[in-house]
Amino acid sequence: MSPDLAIETLGGERMRLNMGPHHPATHGVLRLVVDTDGEVVANCAPDHGYLHRAIEKIGECVEWPMFVPYTDRVDYVCAMNANLAYCVAVEKLLNSDPATKVIVPMRAECIRVIVAELNRISSHLVAVGAMAMDLGGYTPFLHAIAQREGVNDIFEKLCGQRLTYNYITIGGVGFDLHANAAAETEAFLAQFEKEMIRFNQLITTNTIFQNRCAGVAVISAADAVAYGLVGPNLRGSGVDWDIRRDEPYGIYGQLGVRVPVGQAYAGRAGRVGDCYDRFVVRLLEINESVRLVRAAVQLLPPPAEKANDPLGGFQADVAKQLRKPPKGEIRARTEAPRGEMGYVIVSDGTKVPYRVRVRTGSFTVCSIFNTVMKGIFLADVVTVIGSFDIVVPEIDR
Amino acid sequence: MNLGPAVDALAIWLSGSDPAWWAIGLAAVAVWVLPLMAVVLPIAALGQIIERKVAAAMQRRVGPNSVGLDGVVRLVVRLSLPFISRAGQDRLIGRISSLPGMSLARTLGLGQLAADGVKMLGKEDIIPAGADGWVFRLAPYLALTGAFLPFAAIPFAQNVVALEVPVGALYAIAVSGISVMALLMAGWGSGNKFSMLGGMRAVAQVVSYEIPVGLAIAGVVLWCGTMDLHGIVAHQYNGSWASFLGWNIFQSPFLLLLACVLFFAGLAECQRTPFDMAEAESELVSGFNTEYSGMRWGMFAMAEYSEMILVGAILSTLFLGGYQSPIFENVIVALPVWLETLIHVGILLAKFTTVLVIMVWIRWTLPRFRVDQVMRLCWLTLVPLCLFALFGLALTMLIPSLVMPADAQATILGVAYGRLPAMPHLALGLVGHALVWIVPLALGFLLVIAARRKHGRQHPALTQLTGGA
Numbered sequence: 129m130s131p132d133l134a135i136e137t138l139g140g141e142r143m144r145l146n147m148g149p150h151h152p153a154t155h156g157v158l159r160l161v162v163d164t165d166g167e168v169v170a171n172c173a174p175d176h177g178y179l180h181r182a183i184e185k186i187g188e189c190v191e192w193p194m195f196v197p198y199t200d201r202v203d204y205v206c207a208m209n210a211n212l213a214y215c216v217a218v219e220k221l222l223n224s225d226p227a228t229k230v231i232v233p234m235r236a237e238c239i240r241v242i243v244a245e246l247n248r249i250s251s252h253l254v255a256v257g258a259m260a261m262d263l264g265g266y267t268p269f270l271h272a273i274a275q276r277e278g279v280n281d282i283f284e285k286l287c288g289q290r291l292t293y294n295y296i297t298i299g300g301v302g303f304d305l306h307a308n309a310a311a312e313t314e315a316f317l318a319q320f321e322k323e324m325i326r327f328n329q330l331i332t333t334n335t336i337f338q339n340r341c342a343g344v345a346v347i348s349a350a351d352a353v354a355y356g357l358v359g360p361n362l363r364g365s366g367v368d369w370d371i372r373r374d375e376p377y378g379i380y381g382q383l384g385v386r387v388p389v390g391q392a393y394a395g396r397a398g399r400v401g402d403c404y405d406r407f408v409v410r411l412l413e414i415n416e417s418v419r420l421v422r423a424a425v426q427l428l429p430p431p432a433e434k435a436n437d438p439l440g441g442f443q444a445d446v447a448k449q450l451r452k453p454p455k456g457e458i459r460a461r462t463e464a465p466r467g468e469m470g471y472v473i474v475s476d477g478t479k480v481p482y483r484v485r486v487r488t489g490s491f492t493v494c495s496i497f498n499t500v501m502k503g504i505f506l507a508d509v510v511t512v513i514g515s516f517d518i519v520v521p522e523i524d525r
Numbered sequence: 526m527n528l529g530p531a532v533d534a535l536a537i538w539l540s541g542s543d544p545a546w547w548a549i550g551l552a553a554v555a556v557w558v559l560p561l562m563a564v565v566l567p568i569a570a571l572g573q574i575i576e577r578k579v580a581a582a583m584q585r586r587v588g589p590n591s592v593g594l595d596g597v598v599r600l601v602v603r604l605s606l607p608f609i610s611r612a613g614q615d616r617l618i619g620r621i622s623s624l625p626g627m628s629l630a631r632t633l634g635l636g637q638l639a640a641d642g643v644k645m646l647g648k649e650d651i652i653p654a655g656a657d658g659w660v661f662r663l664a665p666y667l668a669l670t671g672a673f674l675p676f677a678a679i680p681f682a683q684n685v686v687a688l689e690v691p692v693g694a695l696y697a698i699a700v701s702g703i704s705v706m707a708l709l710m711a712g713w714g715s716g717n718k719f720s721m722l723g724g725m726r727a728v729a730q731v732v733s734y735e736i737p738v739g740l741a742i743a744g745v746v747l748w749c750g751t752m753d754l755h756g757i758v759a760h761q762y763n764g765s766w767a768s769f770l771g772w773n774i775f776q777s778p779f780l781l782l783l784a785c786v787l788f789f790a791g792l793a794e795c796q797r798t799p800f801d802m803a804e805a806e807s808e809l810v811s812g813f814n815t816e817y818s819g820m821r822w823g824m825f826a827m828a829e830y831s832e833m834i835l836v837g838a839i840l841s842t843l844f845l846g847g848y849q850s851p852i853f854e855n856v857i858v859a860l861p862v863w864l865e866t867l868i869h870v871g872i873l874l875a876k877f878t879t880v881l882v883i884m885v886w887i888r889w890t891l892p893r894f895r896v897d898q899v900m901r902l903c904w905l906t907l908v909p910l911c912l913f914a915l916f917g918l919a920l921t922m923l924i925p926s927l928v929m930p931a932d933a934q935a936t937i938l939g940v941a942y943g944r945l946p947a948m949p950h951l952a953l954g955l956v957g958h959a960l961v962w963i964v965p966l967a968l969g970f971l972l973v974i975a976a977r978r979k980h981g982r983q984h985p986a987l988t989q990l991t992g993g994a
Contacts, residue, residue: 145718153807167722167896262807264798264893270584325992330890333983333991336799337892393984411990506722507895510808 142170145506149178153262153510156520160497160513164506172501172509174494179524187484192218192450193298195484200292202469202486203522205254208247208283209464211296212240214484216377217460217471218298218453222446225454233441234429236300237379241424242313243286243295245417249320250279251465252360252410252417252517259407259514260331263340268331275323278316285309298450300443304435310425317418324414332411341404342394345500345512348401355499356492359467360413361516364390364406371463383423388412403515410517451479466490466517490522532556558673565676565831568874570638572830572881577637579885648819655716656816664711665817665824671704672831679838680755682848682869684862693754694742697839698735701794704828705731708796708803708813711825715816723812726896727796727803733903734793734800740911741787744918745773745843748780758847768854772846778965779918784844786907786914788880791836793899795829798888802896837880841873848873917965 143166148159157178163171183202187195199214200207222228232240257272280290285306287295295302331337347357352365362369370387372380390405392398398405432440455477461470467489474483493516501509535552536544544552652661675697677688690696705728712724746752749760763771774784793800804812814825841847848869850857857868894902 143718152810167726260892264801264805264807265891267580267584267889274585325990328987328990329992331892333987334892336894339898340892340895388986391984391986393986395982395984408986408990412986415990505895505897507805507808507893 147509153513154520155258155513155518158518158520158523160509162501162506162509167506169501169504169506169509172498174497176494176520176523179520181521181525183525184484184486187481189480191479192453192481193446195481196297197292197294199486200294201521202525203464203466203488203490203519204291205519206247206251206465207291207293208243208295209251209462210469211293212244213460213462213464213469214471215296215298216462217458217473218450220460221456221458221473221475222298222449222453224456224458228449228452228454230299230444230446230449231438232300232378232444233432233437234379234427234439235304235431235437236442236444238424238428239301239305239442240296240378241380241383242421242428243283243293243301245420245424246279246282246313248417248465249414249421250276252414253279255465255514255517256327256407256410256414259511259517260337262510262514263337265331265334265337268327271323271327271330275320275327278320282309282313282316285312297443299446300435300441302443304431304442305428310428313421313425317421321418324411328411332408338394338404339397340508340511341407341515342397342402343399344403344504344508345515346399346402347496347500351496351499352401355496357467357496358489358492359463359465360409361406361467361489361493363387364409364515365401366390366405371461371468375461377460377462379424379427382427383420385420386416388416403511406515406517452477453479461487464489466519466522486525488522488525490516490518490520491525493518494523561673561676564681565673565834566827568834568877569827569830571878572833573826574638575878575881576830576885576888579882580889583886583889642823645820645823650819650821651816653716653816657714657716660710660714661716661816662714662821664707664714665821665828667710668704668707668828669824669831671701671707672828672835674700674703675835676831676838678754679842680758680847681873682866683858685866685870686755689755690753692752694746694752694757694843697754697835698739698742701832701835702731702735704832707828711817712803712813715813717816719809719811720813720815723803723805723809723815726805726809727813729896730796730800730802730899730903731794733900734790734907737786737790737903737907737911738794740908740915741783741790742839742843744780744783744911744915747915747918748773748776748922754842754847758842758849761846762849762854762858764855766853766855768849769846769851771854772849772851773844777918777921778962778969779914779921780844782910782914783918784840786911787840787843788836790903790907791840792884792887793903795832795836797829797833797884799891799894800899801888801893802899805893833881833884834877836884837877838873840880841876845876 142163145162145164146159147162148154149157151160154160159175159178161173161175162169181201183198186198190198196211196214199210203210219230219232222230253272253276257269257276260272261269283293283295284290286309287293287302289295347355347361347365349365349367352362352367357365366389368387368389370385371377373385373387376385388409390400390402390409392400392402392405393408394402394404429440431442435441435443436445438444453475455475457472457474459470459472461468463469468487469489470487472483472485472487473481476482497512500512504512532549532552533544535556536548539551540548652658678686678690678693678696680686680693688696708727708731709724712720712722712727715721745757749757751757751760757773761771761773762768765771769775774781796803802812803809804814809815814822817825846854850868850872857865860868
């Protein structure tokens with residue numbers, strides 16, 4: 129029975145429930161104003177802004193390279209990818225004028241893929257683990273977080289940080305890989321693959337879990353495109369679109385990214401574009417990222433003497449170009465774990481950007497909340513938020 | 526051991542030959558309730574330790590809750606697996622002990638429990654402004670009452686029971702129903718919408734699951750012909766060394782089915798994952814106990830563990846031979862009374878603990894059902910299963926009595942397990958067993974296969990994710 133019908137026929141009354149800003153399932157300070165009829169959701173309005181830090185305004189006040197640490201804070205669950213998105217955008221701006229052209233060294237490009245894909249793994253681990261926890265499975269969450277620690281250990285050796293890395297720079301990366309990095313990464317990936325099989329046996333194929341997710345909050349491919357969903361949320365609805373493959377940046381074009389899409393993985397009860405599809409797409413992307421990391425390690429050229437060596441270096445010379453970049457407006461987008469992370473950069477030719485605008489996946493997904501949450505159970509609201517993998521700093525910036 | 530005279534004597538001592546109502550009440554509390562709490566509260570604490578240790582080991586956590594299991598594991602493996610070679614034991618111990626934190630301390634982290642108790646007592650007692658004062662305050666006490674009272678009827682040994690009631694099984698489920706009121710009062714009285722939703726869910730769920738629990742108990746009552754818990758335990762005594770063969774779960778597949786139903790319904794009764802609708806930490810932010818703090822919350826926690834132990838106690842008493850040992854019960858009953866009592870209490874505690882560990886294991890493995898799925902499971906699966914099992918049980922009891930002599934019936938019904946009957950009845954008994962066990966088990970197996978097939982094949986991507994070919 130639809131909630132409206134129930135209220136009309138039974139003479140019921142709606143209850144307004146504030147989920148958040150401090151609620152365990154909203155993954156941060158997001159507030160959902162939920163009107164319910166008993167346990168059934170009649171209306172759901174997301175209210176955000178609790179974590180707004182004016183990062184875009186800061187972008188207009190600091191010099192080009194000084195904005196990179198702020199991009200960490202745009203999405204701290206995948207700070208490497210956030211760094212990368214901004215740096216790719218600025219490099220695109222510089223390359224728009226032959227006078228300021230920047231060639232990122234090959235070794236730096238490989239390192240970028242390694243760290244971006246490792247960070248995608250750790251971000252997806254948080255996503256699937258947190259969704260399992262939202263549905264009451266606390267053990268798989270801790271197993272996922274334990275694996276994420278492995279990624280953090282690698283990053284800590286690389287750049288000294290465990291959460292906000294400030295590692296990828298305009299024109300390269302901050303530091304070269306340490307001597308043993310390739311072997312350590314491979315050792316981590318080898319045990320990680322075994323551990324993921326156990327994780328999937330524990331939660332992914334669990335019947336209760338499947339029944340909780342199957343057929344809940346189904347988003348059709350047309351709706352997904354119309355509401356501007358991106359990344360795994362878009363692919364979960366069966367839309368075959370991935371920037372890494374379709375508009376490749378860096379060396380992704382050479383790696384041949386395979387893109388998993390939603391296929392009603394839950395079996396009979398499943399529909400393309402339900403919560404379970406979004407969950408499984410993330411798990412499949414983890415496997416793909418493992419492959420990409422290995423491929424990038426294979427491509428890694430040996431380190432060169434000079435840091436700006438176009439093959440074995442890790443940082444191109446950009447200081448001069450950044451003092452006087454070309455004028456103009458540039459749009460660049462990259463595939464972050466939560467979908468397309470796009471930057472619109474307006475330059476007036478000075479060493480400070482005129483405007484920096486960030487386009488993130490978590491923000492646009494908020495627009496579809498009300499549509500998919502009408503008529504589902506309160507318990508499913510948690511499932512749906514978990515399946516969208518919302519990270520609140522990305523919404524508010 | 527009937528404590529009634531002791532209550533009378535104490536009441537008379539307190540207020541003369543015609544004792545006043547308050548004297549009787551005081552005496553009852555002193556004689557029945559206090560010793561009972563002295564037994565149940567440590568067991569509840571034990572439940573908490575088990576919960577922490579099992580969860581920490583499963584989640585591979587390092588911390589105060591995961592330390593010191595090493596010694597216990599060593600002891601348990603050495604004692605319980607004597608038939609494995611020493612090298613095999615060492616390998617097993619090494620494997621379990623390599624979990625993080627297992628061997629960091631030798632005190633089992635017991636200090637943590639005392640520290641938690643002190644912390645809870647010392648915490649500020651907050652009553653929200655919107656709370657319904659006395660309802661809010663009364664709820665924890667009711668929860669504890671509902672969790673403790675049923676223990677009065679549980680026989681801990683042949684002569685150790687607080688309350689000799691001839692309808693012990695009925696009494697146990699009747700008084701455990703009080704805790705529903707506690708959940709509803711806590712949910713309503715908190716003045717919090719999440720708490721109220723939790724309270725409502727709890728009532729719907731607990732009231733529904735009392736039906737399969739009642740039907741499962743009815744099956745045992747039907748089989749044993751008595752509601753007296755002592756009588757039910759005594760009925761499971763077969764006088765041979767293989768005493769476990771006399772237990773109710775080994776008597777008939779229908780009783781086994783009822784035992785399973787009782788276990789899962791019990792899990793739902795005490796609001797444990799996957800049935801923790803009322804708490805649902807990630808949905809309702811702990812539901813009915815969101816607003817409770819300090820010792821009031823502690824009482825709810827105590828009640829929860831006591832209820833889990835109660836499920837273990839009822840399951841053991843009704844289906845797992847109660848306080849009886851799985852083997853050599855015939856030797857134990859011949860021992861001096863004090864030794865027999867000691868052994869029996871120990872065995873019952875071991876059975877509680879085993880059931881408790883399984884419940885904790887399930888909690889930290891499975892995710893949570895949705896509200897409607899919980900209700901559907903109860904009304905569309907468990908209740909029909911119970912009715913089916915009851916019907917089958919009644920038939921297995923009825924048919925032999927119509928077609929064969931009484932001693933053959935005894936063989937078939939399993940009363941004479943462990944003793945080899947004479948030839949004609951042995952043959953009859955074997956045929957009877959084939960009918961009673963093999964046919965229903967095979968049918969059940971086929972049903973499971975059919976259900977799996979109906980569910981459909983797993984998507985190849987999932988097979989790949991779980992390491993399949």
